[in-house]
Amino acid sequence: MKVSLEGNQVIFVPYMTEHVPTYHEWMKDPALLQATGSEPLTLDEEYAMQQSWTTDPQKCTFIVLDKQRIEGDFVHGEPHVEAMAGDVNLYMNDIDDFQTAEIEIMIAEPQRK
Secondary structure (H helix, E strand, O other): OOOOEEOOOEEEEEOOHHHHHHHHHHOOOHHHHHHHOOOOOOHHHHHHHHHHHHHOOOEEEEEEEEHHHOOOOOOOOOOOHHHEEEEEEEEOOOOOOOOOOEEEEEEOOHHHO
């Protein structure tokens, strides 16, 4: 997916390979693991998971960027790792209705909560 969604304070960008190291560090936090119902993964497993999310038609993941932390101008298609604050996952669980989805929002950066 090549879509970015921009709001007043955040921008949602596709989950890219450049995001994986920071995401992996976030997911070492036991509180985040518990809150998201996740299991700890190795870095290689996290890269594989990122790839699976980009190809699964029933899932969609965006990284939440804090607009105040973007260095320079926002450029669509650039990862802007410095501004990562969390993620948004969409689960299209109803294969007959792709307009219905479950949404999960995680703000991982403590100073952004």
